[in-house]
Each structure stands twice: as structure tokens, then as C-alpha cells.
Amino acid sequence: MTDERLRIARELHDVVAHHLTVIAVRAEVARAVASSNPQEAEQTLALVGTAGRTALTEMRRMLGVLRSPTDEAELGSAPGLADLPALADGAGPRVQLSVDPHPLLPPGVELAVYRIVQEALTNVVKHAGSADCRVNLSRTAPGAVEIEVVNDAPARLPSRLPPRRPGGGHGLIGMRERAAMCGGTLSAGPLATGGFRVHARLPCGLGTAR
Template sequence: MIQSPPAPLARARAFAIDVCTPAGPPVPLGGRSRRRWVRRLPYVVAWLFTALMLPLTGYGLAQEYGLGFGLSLSLGVAQAVSLLVAVRRPLLAWAVAFTAGLVAAVAALAGPPVNGDWPWPWPPTTVITMLLLMLAAGMRERRPTLLAIWLATGVSGAVLRGVAPERSSSNVWITLFVTGGILMLLAGALRERGDARRALAEQETISEAERARRTLLEERTRIARELHDVVAHHMSVITVQADSAPYRIAGLPEQAREEFGAIAATARESLTEMRRLLGVLRSEDASGGGGAERAPQPGVARIPQLVEATVRSGLPVELTMPEPLPDAVPQTVDLSAYRIVQEALANVVRHAPGADTRVSVSVGEAGTDLMVLVVNTAAADRDARPVETGGTGHGLIGMRERVRLVGGTLDTGPLDGGGFRVAARLPLTSGPGTQFPTETLTGTTGKEEDSRTA
């Protein structure tokens, strides 16, 4: 039976593993920056200090600390090259340079002091190299790792200083200990701040996408509730005609009577299922005045009343409509045309108060399309603040969904010199496009509506 180690030993082992594990993949320092010069700056600094420290470290260890030429050169290369490694692996680079510094100090203890004026136990070049590596570690590693680096540097310096205090009168190890700690603290704080900002930006992007998708689903649910009345009307007509056919048509065979009865029963069952579906759609806002949604749905014939109400609110609107109205307009197209004009006028009131607006409803040249056009100029008073400075995006999303529902096209956008235009083409004949698309909405927000004030 394998026994687990004691709890203190297990915690110490876990802490050691956490300290010695690099924080994330070897991404270069500054590699996440969008600026090219920031991404290249760590490499430039590393190469510059490597070329500077390599000869100085080797010369200082040989001449001032009495180490052999080969050992001095090897330790100098290890410390200098660690600066290049620090661009991607600061923890590994610090471990290499720190080990080389300890080896140099221990090797120097084996011989008599050569120059008592030089700092002990860290040469000046080693101090500079260690400070640079501690700064790099602070920009990448976690807090436990930084704490371990700081304590290892301080403890080793104090021990070596206590072993041979006569080798130098300066306390350079304290300078490295304090300055290195400050550098790691500042670098770590800046790194954590950058990580927090990136996480916040990612969360905002996710929230924006979720908000856009929720808006789209809300609009589709709203349209589905409104279409219930349209479909229910047709189903009711089918039921009445099927029920009354045996009485209106004399001499029907018994088989035909049974067929009409089956049609009427199926239509009534469909109406019942539709009412259940509508109850589900309205369950979330059953207490919010859902009775208004059960009123008769408006159409093209009520656009003049809509324009008149908008004019009374203070918005100058000019309406152009054919007389008489087109015959046999499908109810879905009829409702969609009214809602598009309603949303467009509401957006003008919210985002461009007082702007001159023109509404045009006409039939295409071929007589197969209903054309809806709403154009507004810039706000009458450029300095006047809009009623709303932002938007939920419901208006334009609702227009697009209604146009897709009937298989039409929609063109929206700002005009030169200010203003906004909404142009919709709604087919008067049935065709493809009678189902909601399944693609997700991206990049559609209320900001597009705000361009009315451009």
C-alpha cells in the first residue's frame, strides 16, 4: 500500500512545483502588443546588453576576482546569453544567471582576494544582469515565483557576504535585493494590470456578441407573436369554409363531406396549437400589458395615421402613397411595411430630432413589389442633443428580420451631408425567404442607428 506524504511535505512539494513552473507558453515579452516596435524592443535590448556584458563579465571575473580564463569566459557567456533567453523564458534565464553567479562566488572563495575594492559577492556586471532578469521575470511570472526569486537572491547574497566579509566593505547584495524587489513589484503590477485589461476587453467582446444575439432573438420572438394573428386569420377562414362547404354546395358526395370535416378539424387543432405556442411566447411578459398585442395588427392603410401622429410630435414628415392602395397585399407584407415605417420614424425622432423626413410607399414598375422609402436629413439643430445618444439595435434588426421573412431586400445607411435612408423592397407574391435564417448576427448594434445624426 502506497502511503501519501505528510501534509506539510505535500504542500511544500506543490509550492515548489508551482514556483518552478513557467507562467504560460514562451510568448516573447511584448509579443501581444499591436505595435511592431514594442514587439521588437525586448530583442534589441537583449542583444545590446549581451554584447556589452559578455566581455565585461569575463574580464572582471578573471582580473578582479582571480578566476581562470576558461572559467571566467564560460561564466560570462552563461550570464550574457541568459539575457537572450529571458525574452521568452525569464525564469529559466534567471536560474542560469543566478547559478553562474553562485559558481563564480564559490570559485572566488577558493583563492585569496585579488582586489578588495570590488563589490562582494556580486560583481557590478552580475548585478546589472540580475536586475534586468528580475525585471523580465516580473513581466511574466506569477507572484509565488517572484517571491522565490527575491528571497533566493537576498539569502544567497547575505550568506556569501557573511562567509567572507573582509573581501569588500560595500553591501552590494542589499542593493540587488532591494532594487530587484522594487523592479519585480512594479513589473508585476503592470503585467497584472495589462492582463486585467485584456480580460475585460475579451469579456466586453463576448458580452457584445451575446447582447446582439439576444436582441436578434427578442426581435424574432416579437415578429412571431405578431404573425400569429396573420396565420390565425387564414386558419380561421379555412375552418369556416370547410365547415360551411356541405351547406353551401348542394349534392356533395358523402366522401367529400367527410374530407371537408377532416380539413375543418385539422384547422381547429392547428389553431389550438398556435394559441399554446403564443402563450409560451407571451409567458415572460404576461403581466406587462400583453393585451395590446392582441389588438388587430396594422398595415399600409394605417401609415397615414402613423405619419400624422409623428407630425404632431414635432417632426416634419412628408408622405407619398398611391391612391388607391394596392389590392391583395399579403398580410405579412402589409404588417412588415407598417412596422418598417414605424421603426424608421421612431429612429428619426430619437436620433435626429426636427429633421425633415420623407416617407414614400409605392408599387414597383412590374407590380410585384411594394417599395418603402424613409429618408431624413440631418438634425434641424446641429447642437441639439438627440433624445437617445445610444441605441439597442432593435430598430434595424427588426427591419432586417421582417424583410427576410417575406423574401425582400433592405438597404440602410447614412447620406452625404448628414441624414439617413431606409429603403425596403417587399415582394407582393409568395416566394422563398419565408423562414427565419439560422445564421448568427454579428456587428449589429445601436451604433448604426446613431449615424442618423452624422
């Protein structure tokens, strides 16, 4: 029961933290440029609306999980690789997404990939402002998938992952926990040239790509 509550709490944190961060930051951007650049303000408000609708959809899904007696309902409707383009678009216009090759992943790993990218983009929106950001998903070895999220602005984030705390599921700790749950690893830290990098390697248990 405790593990289940922590799992649901982790999901809720990632959904709410990401979308509320996007909404808050983009709303401030829209307010700042409303008089000088109405077109940019309109585009930014469209991102705010999309983030709000997506958050509501995911919250409804989580309520469905709470009512479901099995985990299949969660994994069948949880976000995955197909949802990464919308996630990148929603985070802002300066996010470049590359998925090459498109890997075949178990549903649980797909969810972990999505949540790691989501949390990394949350940190970019929160700490790096309008910096360019690159998200790369690739198969670099048989049976494993690698995630890399890099932004080009100095980020006000710790230079290394903090030690795990019991029940911790926030920010960098949450990303590391998700990777570990899949038997993978995650590292994060500032780059010597400026910017910040999150890198994860997750075993996917499958040796083919589609």
C-alpha cells in the same frame, strides 16, 4: 414555440419602442416650449396622448393574439397601410407621407410595411430630432412594393446594418429581419448630402394595384 415567442417579442418591441420614444421625446419638447409657445406645447402633448392610446390599443391586440389559437386573428386586426397616416401624424408634424399608387398587399406584407416604417420613424424621432422626414411607399415593379424613409438631418446611426445576431429584433436589425421574412431586402445608411435613408423592397405576390 421558440419561433412564436421571438415573433411576439419582435411585435412587442416595435410597439413599445416606437410609442415610448415618441412620448419621451415629445414630452421633452412640450416642456421646453411650455412657457414660450403654449400652442406648440399643447399640440405636442396631444401627440403624446395619441401615442399612449395607440400603444395601449396595440398591446391589447397582442394580448388577444396570445389567447388566439390561430394567426388569422393577428393578421385580421394588425396595423397596415390604412394606419400609415396616423403613424406619420403621431411621429411629428414634419413627416410627409406619400403612398402612390396604393398597392394591394397580403396581410403579412402589410404588417411588415407598417413595422418597417414605424421602426424607421422611431429612429428619426430618436436620432434626428425635428428634421424633416419623407416616407414614400410605391409600386416600382410588378409584384413588389418599395418603402423609402429619408430624413434631412445627420443621424447618429451606424453607416451599415450590423451583422445579424441570433434572436436579434431591435432597430435596424429588426427591420432587416422583417424584410427578409417576406423575401425582401432592406438597406440603410447616411446620405452624402446629409440625413439618413432606409430603403426596403418587398415582394407582395400580387401584380395589381388598387
